[in-house]
Amino acid sequence: MATISEALKTAVEYSSTNRLNQAEKIYHRVLEVEPEQPDALYGLGLLKLQKGESANAKNFLEAVVRVQPNAFRNWFVLGNYYQSQSEFPLAVDAYEKALTAGCNTAPLHNNLGYALQNLGELDKAIASYQKALEIQPSCTEAYVNVGNILHAQDQLSEGMKFHYAQLNQQLGLERQQKGDFNNAIAYYQQAIVLQPDNWEFCYSLGVALQEQQKYVEAVVSYNQALKLNSENWDIYNRLGQIYQVQNNLTEAISIYRQGLNKLNPHYAAWISNHQNCTIQTTPSITQGKVKVGAYEFPAIPPLTEPEKPRPFWTVVIPIYKRNDYILECLANVLLQWQGQADMEILVIDNAGTSPLHELIDSLAGGIVDYYRNSENIGSTNNMNVGISLSRGEWVHVLHDDDSVCPGFYAHLQESLHNCPDSVGAACTGFEYVNENGKSACLGEISSGSPQNKGILQNWLSRIGVCGLVMTPSLVIRRTTHERLGGYSCEIPNINDWELHKRIAAFYDWWHEPEILARFRVHSHSETSESWNTGKMAIQVNQAIEISHSYLPVDKREEITAKARINNFNYCLRNAFIALNNGNLQATLTIIESALKIDRTPESIATLFNRLAQDDASSLREVVASRIIALDI
Incomplete structure (x- = not known):
């Protein structure tokens, strides 16, 4: 393994490009050498959150604050974890420790305010939100959260309710785009409380719930949106998607027919004649x-x-x-x-x-x-x-x-x-x-x-x-x-x-x-299966050979050469996806096919550089023998 600092840098790069399995392996290797290495514990905590493994994330985040109790980033992320799990007393404690460790940022004060708000400590929550706004006047979340408390205290006019409803919707969309579904759902729900007759708020809530696979609640939200607006196809379509996933095909047919009858008069006229499909x-x-x-x-x-x-x-x-x-x-x-x-x-x-x-x-x-x-x-x-x-x-x-x-x-x-x-x-x-x-x-x-x-x-x-x-x-x-x-x-x-x-x-x-x-x-598509068996890589090479015969003569060699280089790299990426899925045979088949697509020195060098990485150790000798057999 490279030095610990080099290994950690590589792991961070892998995590940022969503190569989570490779990053995880590196972090664990670092911990084998240095079991309490704080950056490895912290990185694994974040990685587990990315993978949706909450329990494992908790273990690593709690471990890093024990090892490095004076680092505010550790307490802040741990507080965010507790808050995502609705463990608000623990979240408040972690955020306060982050403050003690020297963190004084708008996001920290805002998140502390939110945890206090959920504990019913509204005065303290407002104080935290105001501190966040002092530090960062443009902190929309803190501004909106103050408005939500004022609404709970019945201190908002109708015009301000509309204003804060729109801001809650905007924040919900922003949080959802960043993958923070719990807070997105909370903002959508608050928008509905402030403006219950807005179908878009109900629809957005349904989308967030659907993406979290909370289908029963999503159906309730979509049906409310449909009551408010029966002219929007996306609502019918998303309800149909849920019923399909649940294998409730009768309901799927019913909701699709309802939408089609409502929105397409040509369909409605034809179906009313009860003509069957033979x-x-x-x-x-x-x-x-x-x-x-x-x-x-x-x-x-x-x-x-x-x-x-x-x-x-x-x-x-x-x-x-x-x-x-x-x-x-x-x-x-x-x-x-x-x-x-x-x-x-x-x-x-x-x-x-x-x-x-x-x-x-x-x-x-x-x-x-x-x-x-x-x-x-x-x-x-x-x-x-x-x-x-x-x-x-x-x-x-x-x-x-x-x-x-x-x-x-x-x-x-x-x-x-x-x-x-x-x-x-x-x-x-x-x-x-x-x-x-x-x-x-x-x-x-x-x-x-x-x-x-x-x-x-x-x-x-x-x-x-x-x-x-x-x-x-x-x-x-x-x-x-x-x-x-x-x-x-x-x-x-x-x-x-x-x-x-x-x-x-x-x-x-x-x-x-x-x-x-x-x-x-x-996973059940023909494309996925063809990569799993290695057939796709073989056929990519055939497709390049076939098109070489009919491309215009003046462009034939240039296009084909570029296609070979591009598809060599394409196959190499998919080979390592197969490897990470535990499919060694497919990995070898794809690499061998990639070498038939392009054997230029540049591509061979790319392959060797990839094989030099830690996650490719199981392949090196086998691939080397295959290359020798191909007489490259």
Whole structure:
């Protein structure tokens, strides 16, 4: 191990970049050498709080104040911990010890005031808040907390109640954004006390409770918001999400239908006719091949009966057994459905055995064309079948665990209606969400350099290097598919990126910058499974080889070289994620595949530098032998 100071510095860096497992290992190694090292105890306490391990956090934070009783930071953080657990007497004691140790900051006085307020010692609490405001006049929390006490003492006018309600809401949003849900919830609740007829306060409280998985309380809050405002789709959608998580699909269907009937008159008119969704056997489709570059891809047949009227949109929803998210996925499409003349919705059931048809019929009725394959044809062929059956000018493949936001189709249709023929695909901004629908981060096209509305510039040089768009945010002109084919069956885990490159090599892409789609990341997804088995890394290399054959000659070598370097690093990051999850075999498979993607001296040096770190000790000899075997 490096010196203790160097090790601690590395651990702090890991913690700041959310590499918590690596940081934790380093802290424990420091404590093996020096069991009472205060910075290691303090760092572990903070880390355990980040990981939500409250009991372990308490042990380390209490240990560090015993070892280093005169450091005010230790008492302050311990006080915050006690307060988060509603242990207010202990919080007051810790904050007062922080004051004795020399801390005299606005946050300390504010937090002490809050603990005293919860103990009913209002005069002392006001004194602490006023001290915080003396030190920092802009301390909004202290100002709001004084107002909340004045309200409890019935000393606020109606105008000031409105004023303080808005400030409580603002603070709730700020605390929630920082992950401080307990205080966020408290501020939202106080905002509701001050202004009980404000639906946004009830909605914000519901969101915070939902993200804390306090579903029963969240449902109560959302229902109150719905009483105050029945015109907001997000309320219906979040209630539906909760019922899905609880596997209460009957209630999920009911709340989605209620929202759709209220907000989409086209849906309401159709459903009132009680037309059912019938199961159709997927027709036989002759699957030819189309050659692009040196490779062949599944052909998409030309439109049958092109003289007949056709919708602008075809939405293809491939399904197989899973019912976890299908209602949310479908409901958010139905919200934007403007009639059969504008949009057809095709659900392609890949010979699943679960009763998905009943769920879809109960929500969508005959709006949906439901096809069931006579046998399982694989997920990629299932998508291509849906595209082949489509009649829309533009095709949107939407997997059952993803979803679109209100305005997705309207924004795109407005732009694409008269766009140049050179535009073969279009995408919107998107975000990644977790199993429970919580936003995790913005998608790559939205989080990098800002992209304006319109045709994407220098797009091939960007999409050719790495994947920037996920399927739910992408629509493709049907004639583009007819010319270039569908998704490749040879690389099923990365065929979306390959198709994106194929299209960008021949067509322009249109971009709508708003965040209008959601891609779900969860442990049961095909993407997660492909990394766990190491297949993804192998197929990334194949995707690079395939696109090299059809990229324009003047850009081919430059784009491919950049793609190799970028995806070597991408695979290396995922290899160590697999290692941290205890999957040594996947780690080795991914590293070996990464070395096939790029063997430049720079990439080899990057690998060796990574292997030199403490958490890679179990890999060094094995990887070295693999490198020798590869004759690099």
